[in-house]
Amino acid sequence: MKIIISGASQEPLYEQIAKQIKNQIILGELKPGDALPSIRKLAKELQISVITTKRAYDELEKDGFIETVGGKGSFVSGENKELFREKRLRMMEEKLCEIIAESRYLGISVEELKEMIDLFYKEGEI
Amino acid sequence: MFNLLMKDLLIQKKTLGYLLFYIPILLLVFTSTSMEGDIAVVLYATSTCFIVYLLIAGACSYDEQNRSEVFLNSLPIRRKDIVFSKYLSILVYAVFGLTAGILIALIYNVLGLGEPVRYPAVKDLFGALCGAIIIGAAYYPLYFKFGSIKTRLLHVIVIMAIFLIPAGLVWLVEKYSQGTAVNLLTQVLNSPDWLWAVGCGVVIVTILLVSLAGSLRIYENKDIS
Amino acid sequence: MNEILEVRNLTKQYPGFSLNKISFTLEKGYIMGFIGPNGAGKTTTIKLIMNLIRRDSGEIKVFGLDNIKNELEVKERLGFVYDDNHFYNELTVLEMKKIIAPFYSQWDDGVFKDYLERFELSPRKKIKDLSKGMKMKFSLVIALSHHAELLILDEPTSGLDPIFRSELLDILVEIIQDENKSVFLSTHLTTDLDKIADYITFINQGELVFCESKDELMERYGLVKGGNELLDEELKKEFVGIKQSSYGFTGLTSDIHRARQLFGSSVLIEKASLEDIMLYTVRGGKPCLTC
Numbered sequence: 001m002k003i004i005i006s007g008a009s010q011e012p013l014y015e016q017i018a019k020q021i022k023n024q025i026i027l028g029e030l031k032p033g034d035a036l037p038s039i040r041k042l043a044k045e046l047q048i049s050v051i052t053t054k055r056a057y058d059e060l061e062k063d064g065f066i067e068t069v070g071g072k073g074s075f076v077s078g079e080n081k082e083l084f085r086e087k088r089l090r091m092m093e094e095k096l097c098e099i100i101a102e103s104r105y106l107g108i109s110v111e112e113l114k115e116m117i118d119l120f121y122k123e124g125e126i
Numbered sequence: 127m128f129n130l131l132m133k134d135l136l137i138q139k140k141t142l143g144y145l146l147f148y149i150p151i152l153l154l155v156f157t158s159t160s161m162e163g164d165i166a167v168v169l170y171a172t173s174t175c176f177i178v179y180l181l182i183a184g185a186c187s188y189d190e191q192n193r194s195e196v197f198l199n200s201l202p203i204r205r206k207d208i209v210f211s212k213y214l215s216i217l218v219y220a221v222f223g224l225t226a227g228i229l230i231a232l233i234y235n236v237l238g239l240g241e242p243v244r245y246p247a248v249k250d251l252f253g254a255l256c257g258a259i260i261i262g263a264a265y266y267p268l269y270f271k272f273g274s275i276k277t278r279l280l281h282v283i284v285i286m287a288i289f290l291i292p293a294g295l296v297w298l299v300e301k302y303s304q305g306t307a308v309n310l311l312t313q314v315l316n317s318p319d320w321l322w323a324v325g326c327g328v329v330i331v332t333i334l335l336v337s338l339a340g341s342l343r344i345y346e347n348k349d350i351s
Numbered sequence: 352m353n354e355i356l357e358v359r360n361l362t363k364q365y366p367g368f369s370l371n372k373i374s375f376t377l378e379k380g381y382i383m384g385f386i387g388p389n390g391a392g393k394t395t396t397i398k399l400i401m402n403l404i405r406r407d408s409g410e411i412k413v414f415g416l417d418n419i420k421n422e423l424e425v426k427e428r429l430g431f432v433y434d435d436n437h438f439y440n441e442l443t444v445l446e447m448k449k450i451i452a453p454f455y456s457q458w459d460d461g462v463f464k465d466y467l468e469r470f471e472l473s474p475r476k477k478i479k480d481l482s483k484g485m486k487m488k489f490s491l492v493i494a495l496s497h498h499a500e501l502l503i504l505d506e507p508t509s510g511l512d513p514i515f516r517s518e519l520l521d522i523l524v525e526i527i528q529d530e531n532k533s534v535f536l537s538t539h540l541t542t543d544l545d546k547i548a549d550y551i552t553f554i555n556q557g558e559l560v561f562c563e564s565k566d567e568l569m570e571r572y573g574l575v576k577g578g579n580e581l582l583d584e585e586l587k588k589e590f591v592g593i594k595q596s597s598y599g600f601t602g603l604t605s606d607i608h609r610a611r612q613l614f615g616s617s618v619l620i621e622k623a624s625l626e627d628i629m630l631y632t633v634r635g636g637k638p639c640l641t642c
Contacts, residue, residue, distance in 0.1 A: 010622075012566075012569075012570060013566075014566070040380075040527065040528050040530065041528065043524075044524045044525070044528060047524075047546045047547065048546060048547075049382075049547065049548060049549045049564075049565055049566060050380070050381065050527070050549055051381075051549050051564050051565070051566050052566055055566070129450060129453045129454065132449075132450065133450045136442065136446060136449075136450065137439050137441060137442060139441070140441065188439065188441075191440075192437060192438065192439050192440060193435065193437050194437050194438070194439060196403060196433065196435075196437050197433075197437035197438065199401070199402075199403055200401050200403065200426065200431050200433075201426060201451065201454045201455075202422075202423045202424075202426035202427045202454050202455065203423075203426075203454055204422070204423065347405065349403070349404040349405060350398075350403040350404065351398070351403075351404070
């Protein structure tokens with residue numbers, strides 16, 4: 001699990017942590033059933049307050065990404081394919097918007113864009 | 127409590143070493159005085175009182191130098207126990223003092239520096255103990271109240287008071303009731319030894335208890351900074 | 352019962368200074384930073400908790416027990432580190448331990464030896480031959496060798512280099528990996544606390560300023576920077592403290608949202624560090640000395 005936090009950012013620390021863990025779960029880097037470090041261990045490793053990590057975990061639990069079992073710790077929630085798929089689709093849509101905006105800027109037409117997509121798709125299949 | 131006693135002895139390791147040097151000095155003093163009467167009593171009382179004072183003042187000033195009061199009182203120790211251990215140490219130091227006296231007597235006798243000195247009899251032990259207790263009883267309440275530096279000055283005054291007040295009272299009584307006081311005094315002075323011992327014992331124990339109570343009261347309520 | 356240290360309406364009067372109805376609570380498993388400028392009353396508070404000085408009024412409960420009535424039990428489970436070395440200089444590390452250990456029923460010699468090794472303290476060295484940092488380490492070893500549940504430290508890092516300070520903080524964080532233990536750390540070096548503290552209690556001139564979680568503080572407080580023309584007497588009162596120069600002002604607000612409402616985008620709002628909070632609160636509305 002990789003977490004990099006910035007003290008200088010305007011975003012609260014607990015949000016940064018929750019976001020990064022969320023993403024890793026969505027992208028499948030963290031799998032259902034994977035154990036997360038205890039809030040205290042995480043706080044120690046990141047050199048932050050345990051209240052912050054607790055808050056991050058509470059957020060994740062509220063949104064259904066993790067489950068906390070008393071005495072054992074926190075684990076990535078069981079299969080939630082629909083939810084994750086939806087989230088990933090949304091992330092993809094955002095990227096599409098970026099590509100489209102860039103195409104418009106470079107003066108590439110929709111047809112040329114579709115050709116490019118075909119090309120790369122075929123390459124991916126090999 | 128016994129740990130505290132150990133502590134007081136441990137921190138004075140060096141002093142105990144120096145004591146070995148004091149013994150020859152005491153020996154010198156002893157031999158240079160040609161006294162009439164019972165030298166032995168004087169020897170044992172003096173050596174005990176001297177060493178008791180040295181060790182009491184030594185332990186207290188060490189505590190103060192190292193500002194260890196704050197540390198000690200932060201440990202799980204009752205203030206009562208700190209006071210008790212100090213008073214108990216009077217006994218321990220008295221033993222050291224007596225031992226020194228015996229050593230001096232030994233050396234004196236073996237080297238044949240004069241008429242042989244007898245080894246401690248009961249009355250010597252009694253006298254030495256009384257002396258030690260008076261010194262300790264006078265010292266500790268002052269120490270707990272004022273710290274070791276001021277105590278060194280005040281201590282002498284208190285000791286003198288302990289001896290001068292009874293003398294002064296006798297003198298006063300003498301002045302205002304001619305004769306009766308002298309008769310009373312003569313009677314007292316002629317009473318048997320054991321009565322003397324009991325009387326002294328009562329007085330000494332009273333002084334000790336008053337001193338102990340005072341120290342406890344002072345120390346329990348003291349603010350330690 | 353989750354509270355490991357409870358202080359309620361604690362009061363102590365001195366001729367020139369008084370501690371006035373201080374109240375705060377520390378729960379198990381957290382680190383509380385106790386901050387304030389020199390002379391604010393931090394050491395006095397700690398001495399009252401340790402019952403070295405008598406309180407005039409108020410309540411102090413440690414492990415749920417009254418700190419005077421149950422003094423011995425409380426001190427058994429408590430470890431302390433002071434900034435001043437109070438050990439006997441003529442004794443060695445080992446001799447010092449021999450004096451202290453018997454007072455603690457939970458003394459653990461194995462733990463003691465482990466820590467000595469870890470901190471590279473030689474047991475035969477005399478206390479007077481130890482450097483300031485080593486003396487502090489020794490204090491810490493003693494405090495950690497009897498399974499203490501609460502660690503109280505009074506300015507333990509003053510006079511020590513940043514490397515050692517960082518080491519100490521690591522050790523403190525390690526201690527609260529056990530969620531039944533807590534650490535109470537008084538310091539005026541707030542940069543140490545910026546990272547690891549969970550709660551902050553701030554006192555100034557014998558009064559409590561606040562006792563809050565550090566996260567909440569960081570969200571609530573902010574530094575507002577803008578041009579001098581934006582300020583008038585009314586707006587100045589919105590700030591905890593203001594510094595003005597001929598180029599603009601910097602003010603500490605205890606309510607960032609409100610500041611945003613009042614000033615909008617005409618100002619720059621930044622995070623405030625604990626040091627900023629302490630500085631501006633203590634200086635308060637005092638007139639600027641250099642403008």
